Amino acid sequence: MLPSDSADPDSRWEEASAARVVPPARPRKLAKVPFVELADGRLQGVVSSGSDISRVYVSSVAVRTFAFACSTNNNRPCGGARGSFCKHIEALIAEAVLQYGGDRVGRYLRVDLADAAPTAGSISSTMRATRPAQGDTSAAAPVFSRFLRHLAYLELAATTAPLPEMQWFPPTRTAVA
Amino acid sequence: MVPADPDGGGLMRVDLLTEPVAGLDEALAAVDAFDRTLVAGLLRPQPAQAAALTGLADAVAGTPLAERVAEAADKAAAGAASEDDLVALAAARTAVFGAVHDALTARADEATGRVRPDEQPFPASESASPNLLAAARSWLADLARAGWQGLDHDVVAGAAQVVSAMLPEPALRRLAVLLDGFAAELAASCPGAALERVPVRRWADLWSRAMLLTRPGALTAAPAEPVSGRLLPLGVDLHEHATAVQAQVHAVFEPADGSTPRLVRASVSAPKPDTVVGMGVWQLLRPHMALLAAVSEGRSMDLDGMPLTAEGDLLWDDAQARQGDPADPFATARVALPKAAASTAAPLDRHPARIAVPVFLDGYGVQRDDAATVFALPGHNLPVDIDRIPTAGPLTPEAVAASTACIGLLRWDAGRFAVQPLAVEATVKKKALVLHAGAWAGGTADTAGVKAEKAATDAVAVLRERAGKLLRR
Ligand SMILES: [Zn+2]
Numbered sequence: 001m002l003p004s005d006s007a008d009p010d011s012r013w014e015e016a017s018a019a020r021v022v023p024p025a026r027p028r029k030l031a032k033v034p035f036v037e038l039a040d041g042r043l044q045g046v047v048s049s050g051s052d053i054s055r056v057y058v059s060s061v062a063v064r065t066f067a068f069a070c071s072t073n074n075n076r077p078c079g080g081a082r083g084s085f086c087k088h089i090e091a092l093i094a095e096a097v098l099q100y101g102g103d104r105v106g107r108y109l110r111v112d113l114a115d116a117a118p119t120a121g122s123i124s125s126t127m128r129a130t131r132p133a134q135g136d137t138s139a140a141a142p143v144f145s146r147f148l149r150h151l152a153y154l155e156l157a158a159t160t161a162p163l164p165e166m167q168w169f170p171p172t173r174t175a176v177a
Numbered sequence: 178m179v180p181a182d183p184d185g186g187g188l189m190r191v192d193l194l195t196e197p198v199a200g201l202d203e204a205l206a207a208v209d210a211f212d213r214t215l216v217a218g219l220l221r222p223q224p225a226q227a228a229a230l231t232g233l234a235d236a237v238a239g240t241p242l243a244e245r246v247a248e249a250a251d252k253a254a255a256g257a258a259s260e261d262d263l264v265a266l267a268a269a270r271t272a273v274f275g276a277v278h279d280a281l282t283a284r285a286d287e288a289t290g291r292v293r294p295d296e297q298p299f300p301a302s303e304s305a306s307p308n309l310l311a312a313a314r315s316w317l318a319d320l321a322r323a324g325w326q327g328l329d330h331d332v333v334a335g336a337a338q339v340v341s342a343m344l345p346e347p348a349l350r351r352l353a354v355l356l357d358g359f360a361a362e363l364a365a366s367c368p369g370a371a372l373e374r375v376p377v378r379r380w381a382d383l384w385s386r387a388m389l390l391t392r393p394g395a396l397t398a399a400p401a402e403p404v405s406g407r408l409l410p411l412g413v414d415l416h417e418h419a420t421a422v423q424a425q426v427h428a429v430f431e432p433a434d435g436s437t438p439r440l441v442r443a444s445v446s447a448p449k450p451d452t453v454v455g456m457g458v459w460q461l462l463r464p465h466m467a468l469l470a471a472v473s474e475g476r477s478m479d480l481d482g483m484p485l486t487a488e489g490d491l492l493w494d495d496a497q498a499r500q501g502d503p504a505d506p507f508a509t510a511r512v513a514l515p516k517a518a519a520s521t522a523a524p525l526d527r528h529p530a531r532i533a534v535p536v537f538l539d540g541y542g543v544q545r546d547d548a549a550t551v552f553a554l555p556g557h558n559l560p561v562d563i564d565r566i567p568t569a570g571p572l573t574p575e576a577v578a579a580s581t582a583c584i585g586l587l588r589w590d591a592g593r594f595a596v597q598p599l600a601v602e603a604t605v606k607k608k609a610l611v612l613h614a615g616a617w618a619g620g621t622a623d624t625a626g627v628k629a630e631k632a633a634t635d636a637v638a639v640l641r642e643r644a645g646k647l648l649r650r
Pocket of ligand 1: 057059070071078079080081086087088089
């Protein structure tokens with residue numbers, strides 16, 4: 001038996017400077033969906049157009065209501081997103097599950113799921129079964145600008161001056177509950 | 178206990194690491210009570226919060242901060258704290274942790290038999306960009322008033338613009354990276370009212386540290402002097418959050434003039450998109466520090482005029498380093514590490530989270546279950562922090578469990594010392610192996626590693642292609 005130095009793992013976590021709060025993103029291929037995030041009360045992201053390399057779709061699904069929207073970065077509505085999820089939204093959900101895990105995506109969207117390990121398919125079909133309304137595309141501009149901000153991180157210079165603050169950010173091998 | 182090294186190496190007194198440290202519980206109690214005031218926020222403090230604020234002021238009563246903090250605590254207890262009052266409270270909390278750091282460092286030095294020089298003066302200079310620092314301070318003050326339970330997307334979103342403006346400024350990089358990682362955690366935890374548990378100490382740490390870094394002069398770089406000699410790597414410590422990564426190589430530096438060898442660190446860091454993970458982070462860092470390749474190849478490096486700070490940080494420049502002879506980190510750990518002198522932390526860096534003392538351990542047994550791994554030494558157990566081992570490398574928890582010798586970093590968190598493995602000697606299926614956490618830092622021929630390299634290269638290529646099209650239009 002191991003020595004138990006603390007009876008309650010939660011209180012140890014609360015007293016830990018290096019407590020893990022956000023699980024790291026899992027690696028995935030980025031060609032189809034270069035950007036996805038759980039933010040601003042939506043699952044939102046940017047999906048590449050299958051036909052035109054310079055065009056992207058900005059797609060989103062709202063937490064709880066599952067109101068969905070899809071339009072191009074030039075704010076032209078997506079023809080597929082009438083009445084129900086288009087293929088861009090389906091791709092967005094699939095890649096979000098790869099990046100964050102089905103549990104976290106389902107929990108964030110407040111999808112009422114019976115299965116213990118939700119898949120993109122079960123999350124999507126459960127949401128579609130509630131017959132969600134089509135939302136407006138007003139989020140497209142801010143989501144797109146968040147994508148550009150995300151890309152801009154690649155342009156920032158590396159440094160060899162020490163960052164002592166990074167001591168608070170150790171890697172983690174385990175998903176955070 | 179670890180047997181003494183026959184070559185005259187140090188005897189690690191693991192027993193000292195589990196003995197109580199005088200005054201520690203009292204200091205932590207004062208800080209914990211203050212930290213809990215940030216859970217509910219300082220907008221309308223309750224009597225318990227007022228008592229905690231007074232308690233923090235009492236904890237620094239005998240210091241030069243006493244008067245200013247007492248005044249700030251009074252104002253905060255009345256729900257009327259100004260930004261400067263909040264900075265004073267953050268300073269008080271930091272001072273208490275400074276004392277905790279010193280006591281724990283002294284204990285670790287005693288356990289490892291290490292000599293540490295006296296504190297050195299760290300000059301402060303004026304900071305650039307006072308407007309950005311003021312904007313950061315104002316956001317942090319909003320957070321303190323809202324409290325962690327009052328978090329919502331509007332409060333958290335206030336950081337984004339400040340961070341975007343700070344990141345390109347080299348002098349502000351430290352604060353920018355801290356705020357960015359902090360804000361991402363807060364955003365992922367919204368709404369605060371629905372939180373089942375709060376990382377109370379962690380968020381108070383990040384908040385008070387950021388608060389202090391907004392003060393003029395706090396971001397002054399440590400003074401450095403050029404040094405020449407041989408650098409013998411021990412291992413690589415990786416740090417990462419969603420949008421930043423840092424690798425720190427711990428090493429023994431042997432000055433060419435024959436003076437006392439020193440324990441040093443060499444760091445390289447970069448901001449990153451959150452989808453660049455695993456092998457991708459080594460790829461981002463690799464081009465900026467040849468030392469990572471030397472680590473992967475098991476080589477030393479020869480330094481010529483490389484700046485070294487009083488804190489023991491090499492300010493790496495590839496132009497001042499060239500490839501050296503092969504050097505086995507375990508030989509360095511057995512022979513050179515015990516004789517190397519440590520450095521003293523800068524005043525603002527005195528915090529237990531900063532403690533990362535290179536150690537060499539052998540002669541232990543390993544106990545492992547689902548919840549924990551410990552190195553069992555006669556009469557004493559040292560917890561092993563296997564969660565810190567990066568996934569993009571050959572070192573695994575299983576290898577640690579099968580190990581007979583370990584190079585690690587001695588750390589302290591949540592009330593106890595633990596060791597973070599950087600490398601192990603292990604016997605797996607009757608084969609003797611040496612595995613380093615940072616072995617893939619400079620690249621790898623390992624089958625699993627090569628596959629991960631390819632996937633990471635493709636991911637970054639997609640993002641760069643997109644950035645090229647969209648950012649420069
Ligand atoms: Zn669409």
